[in-house]
Amino acid sequence: MKATPVRLKVLEVLSATHLALSPSELEASFSKVDRITLYRTLKDFEEAGMIHKIIDTDGVTRFAFCNDDCPDATHTEDHVHFNCKKCHKMFCLAHVQTPSLQLPDGFSSTGINTVVHGVCKHCA
Amino acid sequence: MKATPVRLKVLEVLSATHLALSPSELEASFSKVDRITLYRTLKDFEEAGMIHKIIDTDGVTRFAFCNDDCPDATHTEDHVHFNCKKCHKMFCLAHVQTPSLQLPDGFSSTGINTVVHGVCKHCA
DNA sequence: ATAATAAACGCAACATTGTTGCATTTGAAT
DNA sequence: ATTCAAATGCAACAATGTTGCGTTTATTAT
Ligand SMILES: [Mn+2]
Ligand SMILES: [Mn+2]
Ligand SMILES: [Zn+2]
Ligand SMILES: [Zn+2]
Numbered sequence: 001m002k003a004t005p006v007r008l009k010v011l012e013v014l015s016a017t018h019l020a021l022s023p024s025e026l027e028a029s030f031s032k033v034d035r036i037t038l039y040r041t042l043k044d045f046e047e048a049g050m051i052h053k054i055i056d057t058d059g060v061t062r063f064a065f066c067n068d069d070c071p072d073a074t075h076t077e078d079h080v081h082f083n084c085k086k087c088h089k090m091f092c093l094a095h096v097q098t099p100s101l102q103l104p105d106g107f108s109s110t111g112i113n114t115v116v117h118g119v120c121k122h123c124a
Numbered sequence: 125m126k127a128t129p130v131r132l133k134v135l136e137v138l139s140a141t142h143l144a145l146s147p148s149e150l151e152a153s154f155s156k157v158d159r160i161t162l163y164r165t166l167k168d169f170e171e172a173g174m175i176h177k178i179i180d181t182d183g184v185t186r187f188a189f190c191n192d193d194c195p196d197a198t199h200t201e202d203h204v205h206f207n208c209k210k211c212h213k214m215f216c217l218a219h220v221q222t223p224s225l226q227l228p229d230g231f232s233s234t235g236i237n238t239v240v241h242g243v244c245k246h247c248a
Numbered sequence: 249a250t251a252a253t254a255a256a257c258g259c260a261a262c263a264t265t266g267t268t269g270c271a272t273t274t275g276a277a278t
Numbered sequence: 279a280t281t282c283a284a285a286t287g288c289a290a291c292a293a294t295g296t297t298g299c300g301t302t303t304a305t306t307a308t
Contacts, residue, residue, distance in 0.1 A: 001284090002274085002275050002276075002283095002284060002285065003275075003276095004274080004275075004284090004285065004286085006285085006286080007285090023265080023266085024264085024265085034286070034287050034288085035265095035266090035287095036266090036267085036268095036286085036287070036288080037285075037286055037287070039265090039266065039267080040267095040285080040286085041285095044285095055179055055181075055183045057179075057237065059179045059183060059185055060265095061183055061265085061266090077241070080225060082227070082231055085234065091231075093227070093228060093231075095228070096225060096226065096227065096228070099223040099224075099225050100223075101204060101220060101223050101238070101240075102220065103206070103217070103220065103240065103242075104217060104219070104220065104245070105245070106244070106245030106246075106248055107206055107215075107217075107240075107242060107243070107244055107245055107248075108242050108243050108248065109240050109241065109242040110209065110241055110242045110243070111240075111241040111242070112238060112239070112240050112241070113181065113237075113238070113239045113240075113241065114225070114236060114237070114238050115236070115237045116225075116227065116231075116233050116235075116236050116237075117201070117233065117234055117235040117236070117237065118227075118231060118232050118233040118234045118235070119231070119232050119234070120230070120231055121228070121229070121230030121231055122230075124230055124231075124232065125255090126254090126255060126256065126303085126304050126305070127304075127305095128255090128256065128257085128303080128304075130256085130257080131256090147294080147295085148293085148294085158257070158258050158259080159258095159294095159295090160257085160258070160259080160295090160296085160297095161256075161257055161258070163294090163295065163296080164256080164257085164296095165256095168256095184294095185294085185295090
């Protein structure tokens with residue numbers, strides 16, 4: 001993977017926050033970047049396990065940086081995400097682990113996505 | 125709310141399954157129904173608390189029937205949903221309650237969305 | 249049964265999100 | 279400096295969802 005300006009910018013923004021950002025938000029944060037290139041960059045980073053995708057309560061796709069202790073395979077599902085109903089931001093709660101649960105007979109789980117909906121620290 | 129053919133059809137299909145269906149799946153299941161009317165029907169039903177919306181692992185919006193003991197306000201978040209990675213169906217696990225969890229200071233929850241990803245009973 | 253009316257419908261038109269093909273540019277290795 | 283695969287940017291497209299508006303229909307009152 002080559003170190004290009006677009007990739008460096010995306011990494012810089014995502015690594016500096018605990019928020020999960022949408023492609024449109026990222027596109028707005030730095031002008032001059034082509035929409036299609038951004039989508040491809042995000043897909044490449046995701047496949048490389050550097051960021052993870054998470055869909056918020058409104059169905060908006062968002063991406064967040066994976067910290068070092070993030071297990072490659074299921075990085076999305078190891079921690080809880082929080083979606084604020086006021087500011088609409090999506091927080092990675094890296095220290096809140098996904099709770100386990102009991103499934104009906106015959107169903108087997110490979111990951112759990114937990115999105116909490118409510119009011120965040122800053123909007124309280 | 126008037127009893128119209130479109131509404132009756134949608135209710136009939138949704139009330140006969142425990143699956144959460146997408147607008148496209150519903151549209152396919154009965155031809156002759158206008159796409160826009162279907163969207164409006166689903167929105168009306170949702171606002172009336174008759175069905176609930178849930179977004180699957182792939183970001184696809186889906187709707188499922190609310191059973192009688194479904195509390196009006198947070199009907200989406202009271203039970204767990206299961207998304208099969210093989211058949212891509214989304215099951216309402218009406219009898220598996222959403223687990224509670226401990227949020228960081230300052231964050232308050234009004235609902236939790238839990239989507240389990242894995243292999244379903246029929247694809248096992 | 250008929251008429252009145254508010255609600256629901258269906259169409260066109262549009263916005264947003266995401267993908268693919270292809271010609272051009274560029275990062276990095278030789 | 280040369281080379282070449284990888285990355286970019288543009289056009290074109292598909293899927294999903296929304297809004298405005300004129301027409302039709304289900305229900306209510308006559
Ligand atoms: Mn996260
Ligand atoms: Mn459900
Ligand atoms: Zn907030
Ligand atoms: Zn299945």
